[in-house]
Amino acid sequence: MxxxxxxxxxxxxxxxxxxxxxxxxxxxxxxxxxxxxxxxxxxxxxxxxxxxxxxxxxxxxxxxxxxxxxxxxxxxxxxxxxxxxxxxxxxxxxxxxxxxxxxxxxxxxxxxxxxxxxxxxxxxxxxxxxxxxxxxxxxxxxxxxxxxxxxxxxxxxxxxxxxxxxxxxxxxxxxxxxxxxxxxxxxxxxxxxxxxxxxxxxxxxxxxxxxxxxxxxxxxxxxxxxxxxxxxxxxxxxxxxxxxxxxxQRTSARAKVDGSIKIGMQGYWLGLASTTKLFGSPLQTCLKTIHFEITASWNFNDPDELLTNGAFEQRLYSLIQFIVPEDKEIRSWFDNVDPFQTLMGIGTAITAAAAPALAAIGLSTMFIQWIGDIYKKTPEALRCLMAYMCDLTLIMDHLFLKTLNLPPPRRLTQEDIDSAVESYKNSSAATVHKEVRMYANQTTIAQIVRSNNAEEKVKELINLHCSK
Missing domain, CATH: 3.40.50.300 (P-loop containing nucleotide triphosphate hydrolases)
Incomplete structure (x- = not known):
C-alpha cells in the first residue's frame, strides 16, 4: 500500500x-x-x-x-x-x-x-x-x-x-x-x-x-x-x-464496518475535535491519512490501486467540498447555488434530479486552495473531517455490497467504484451531511472540544446508514 x-x-x-x-x-x-x-x-x-x-x-x-x-x-x-x-x-x-x-x-x-x-x-x-x-x-x-x-x-x-x-x-x-x-x-x-x-x-x-x-x-x-x-x-x-x-474476510459488511470504526477509534477518530495528531498538520495530509486507514481496513481485491491512486480521493474531495464552507461562501463560488443546497444537506433530501449536479461540477479551485492551507480548530475543519470519515466508510459499504455477489476473486473495477459513489450520493449523502453540519454548528468549537464526542457522532451516522 x-x-x-x-x-x-x-x-x-x-x-x-x-x-x-x-x-x-x-x-x-x-x-x-x-x-x-x-x-x-x-x-x-x-x-x-x-x-x-x-x-x-x-x-x-x-x-x-x-x-x-x-x-x-x-x-x-x-x-x-x-x-x-x-x-x-x-x-x-x-x-x-x-x-x-x-x-x-x-x-x-x-x-x-x-x-x-x-x-x-x-x-x-x-x-x-x-x-x-x-x-x-x-x-x-x-x-x-x-x-x-x-x-x-x-x-x-x-x-x-x-x-x-x-x-x-x-x-x-x-x-x-x-x-x-x-x-x-x-x-x-x-x-x-x-x-x-x-x-x-x-x-x-x-x-x-x-x-x-x-x-x-x-x-x-x-x-x-x-x-x-x-x-x-x-x-x-x-x-x-x-x-x-x-x-x-470478504463476506460480512458489518464486520468490515466494525473493523473500519475500530481502527479509526484506535488512531485518529478518538478525540476528533481536539486531537493533536490531526490539528496542526495540513488538512490534505490528515484526509489522506484517513483515506488510507479506511480503505486498508476493507481489503478489496484492488491490484490496480483504484482506491488509492489519487483519483478516488479527488472524488471524495468533490463530495465533501459543499459541507465545509458556509452557504454564503459557496454563493461566491458559483452563480447559482440552489442546486447545491440540497447536495450540502442544507435543504431537503437529495433528489434524483439534483444528484447529477455534484458529479458534473468537479473539485472547485476555491476548495483546493482552502484544503491546502494549515487549518485551525474551527467548525469548518471539523465538518470536513467528519464528513470525509462518514462518506468514505459508507461508500466502501456500498462498494462491498455491489461486489459481494460477484464470483471470487472479485477484482475491483472503476465501474464498481463509480456505481458505489453514485449509489451513496443518491441515498444517504445529503442526510449525513445535514447531520454533520448540524452537529458542528450547534455550539462553539470550544464546547465541542471539551465534550470530545465528535467521534461518537461519526460512529452514530455510520451505524445508522450502513447496511444491516
Missing part, C-alpha cells in the same frame, strides 16, 4: 505485528472446504499438489494473490482406524500455540468442517472429539462448521404430507423442522464441549454467520461461556488478530 504524504498509519502498526490471518481448515474431502474458503475470503483457491488427490500437508502455507491477508493450512479429516492425520493435526496445533510463538505464526482460528449426517449417522467421529479436546486444551479458537444444511432441509421437505406441502405455511414448517433436526443431530453431541462455537453453511448468507461466529471466538463470548480465546490472545495481541480477521 502506497501511503506517502500521510501521518503514521495505525494499520501499518497492526499489520507489522500480525500481517495475515492464519486459519487451519480440517475436514474430509467432499465437505465443501474449498468453496467455503473461496467465498468467505473472496479468492479463487488453486492449490497445486504433487501428491494424490485428497492428500495434503498440514505444514504447507497456502496463500493467494487475491487476498494478501490470509494464510491457510489444510488438514485431512480423521478417518476411523487411521491415527496419523489426527496425530499430525494435534502436533501442529501444539507447535503453533506455544507461549514463545509470535502472534503472526500462531494458528488464529480452526474451522472443523463436518457434513451434516442425513441418515442417522454419527456427527462426530472419535478422532473429531479428540481433536476438539486438544484444540480447547491448547486454547486455540475453534469453530465447528456444519456443511450442507440445504440437504437437510431437502430431506425435511420430502417428509412433508400433501396437506403440509399445499399449506401457505410450508416454508415456515420446513424452516422450523430443519432447525429442530439440526439441534438434535448436530448440537446435542456438542453439549460436552461447553466452549465450542459452531456455524452451519448452505449458502452465502450462512457464510456470514461463520464470520460472526469467528469474531466471537477471537474477541470474546456470549453469556460468559467462552473465555479461552480471550485469555490466550490477551497476551499475544488479541486486538490485532480481531482486526486482521475483519480485514481478511
Amino acid at each position: 502506497k501511503s506517502g504524504g500521510t501521518l503514521p498509519l495505525e494499520t501499518d502498526k497492526i499489520l507489522a505485528k500480525c500481517p495475515r490471518l492464519r486459519v487451519l481448515v480440517v475436514g474430509k474431502s467432499g465437505t465443501g472446504k474449498s468453496s467455503l474458503i473461496n467465498h468467505v475470503f473472496g479468492i479463487k483457491q488453486q492449490v497445486v499438489s504433487h501428491q494424490a488427490r485428497g492428500v495434503c500437508n498440514i505444514d504447507d502455507e497456502i496463500t493467494s494473490p487475491d487476498n494478501s491477508r490470509l494464510i491457510l493450512h489444510d488438514s485431512m479429516g480423521f478417518e476411523p482406524g487411521q491415527a496419523t492425520n489426527l496425530q499430525n493435526a494435534i502436533a501442529f496445533l501444539k507447535a503453533r500455540s506455544a507461549e514463545h510463538v509470535a502472534i503472526q505464526d500462531q494458528v488464529h482460528v480452526v474451522w472443523l468442517c463436518i457434513k451434516i449426517p442425513h441418515a442417522g449417522g454419527r456427527v462426530l467421529e472419535t478422532g473429531d472429539e479428540k481433536f476438539i479436546e486438544s484444540a480447547l486444551h491448547q486454547k486455540v479458537p475453534l469453530i465447528i462448521v456444519f456443511t450442507q444444511f440445504d440437504k437437510l432441509k431437502s430431506l425435511v421437505e420430502q417428509e412433508l404430507t400433501d396437506e403440509e406441502m399445499d399449506s401457505d405455511e410450508c416454508d415456515d414448517i420446513v424452516t422450523q423442522r430443519s432447525a429442530t433436526k439440526f439441534v438434535e443431530i448436530c448440537l446435542r453431541p456438542l453439549e460436552r464441549f461447553d466452549s465450542v462455537r459452531y456455524a452451519q453453511t448452505s449458502g452465502k448468507h450462512r457464510h456470514i454467520q461463520l464470520i460472526r461466529r469467528g469474531r466471537l471466538n477471537l474477541h470474546g463470548c456470549r453469556s460468559g461461556s467462552f473465555e479461552i480465546a480471550g485469555r490466550s490472545y490477551a497476551r499475544h495481541g488479541q486486538k490485532n488478530v480481531w482486526y486482521v480477521t475483519a480485514v481478511a
Whole structure:
C-alpha cells in the first residue's frame, strides 16, 4: 500500500505485528472446504499438489494473490482406524500455540468442517472429539462448521404430507423442522464441549454467520461461556488478530464496518475535535491519512490501486467540498447555488434530479486552495473531517455490497467504484451531511472540544446508514 504524504498509519502498526490471518481448515474431502474458503475470503483457491488427490500437508502455507491477508493450512479429516492425520493435526496445533510463538505464526482460528449426517449417522467421529479436546486444551479458537444444511432441509421437505406441502405455511414448517433436526443431530453431541462455537453453511448468507461466529471466538463470548480465546490472545495481541480477521474476510459488511470504526477509534477518530495528531498538520495530509486507514481496513481485491491512486480521493474531495464552507461562501463560488443546497444537506433530501449536479461540477479551485492551507480548530475543519470519515466508510459499504455477489476473486473495477459513489450520493449523502453540519454548528468549537464526542457522532451516522 502506497501511503506517502500521510501521518503514521495505525494499520501499518497492526499489520507489522500480525500481517495475515492464519486459519487451519480440517475436514474430509467432499465437505465443501474449498468453496467455503473461496467465498468467505473472496479468492479463487488453486492449490497445486504433487501428491494424490485428497492428500495434503498440514505444514504447507497456502496463500493467494487475491487476498494478501490470509494464510491457510489444510488438514485431512480423521478417518476411523487411521491415527496419523489426527496425530499430525494435534502436533501442529501444539507447535503453533506455544507461549514463545509470535502472534503472526500462531494458528488464529480452526474451522472443523463436518457434513451434516442425513441418515442417522454419527456427527462426530472419535478422532473429531479428540481433536476438539486438544484444540480447547491448547486454547486455540475453534469453530465447528456444519456443511450442507440445504440437504437437510431437502430431506425435511420430502417428509412433508400433501396437506403440509399445499399449506401457505410450508416454508415456515420446513424452516422450523430443519432447525429442530439440526439441534438434535448436530448440537446435542456438542453439549460436552461447553466452549465450542459452531456455524452451519448452505449458502452465502450462512457464510456470514461463520464470520460472526469467528469474531466471537477471537474477541470474546456470549453469556460468559467462552473465555479461552480471550485469555490466550490477551497476551499475544488479541486486538490485532480481531482486526486482521475483519480485514481478511470478504463476506460480512458489518464486520468490515466494525473493523473500519475500530481502527479509526484506535488512531485518529478518538478525540476528533481536539486531537493533536490531526490539528496542526495540513488538512490534505490528515484526509489522506484517513483515506488510507479506511480503505486498508476493507481489503478489496484492488491490484490496480483504484482506491488509492489519487483519483478516488479527488472524488471524495468533490463530495465533501459543499459541507465545509458556509452557504454564503459557496454563493461566491458559483452563480447559482440552489442546486447545491440540497447536495450540502442544507435543504431537503437529495433528489434524483439534483444528484447529477455534484458529479458534473468537479473539485472547485476555491476548495483546493482552502484544503491546502494549515487549518485551525474551527467548525469548518471539523465538518470536513467528519464528513470525509462518514462518506468514505459508507461508500466502501456500498462498494462491498455491489461486489459481494460477484464470483471470487472479485477484482475491483472503476465501474464498481463509480456505481458505489453514485449509489451513496443518491441515498444517504445529503442526510449525513445535514447531520454533520448540524452537529458542528450547534455550539462553539470550544464546547465541542471539551465534550470530545465528535467521534461518537461519526460512529452514530455510520451505524445508522450502513447496511444491516
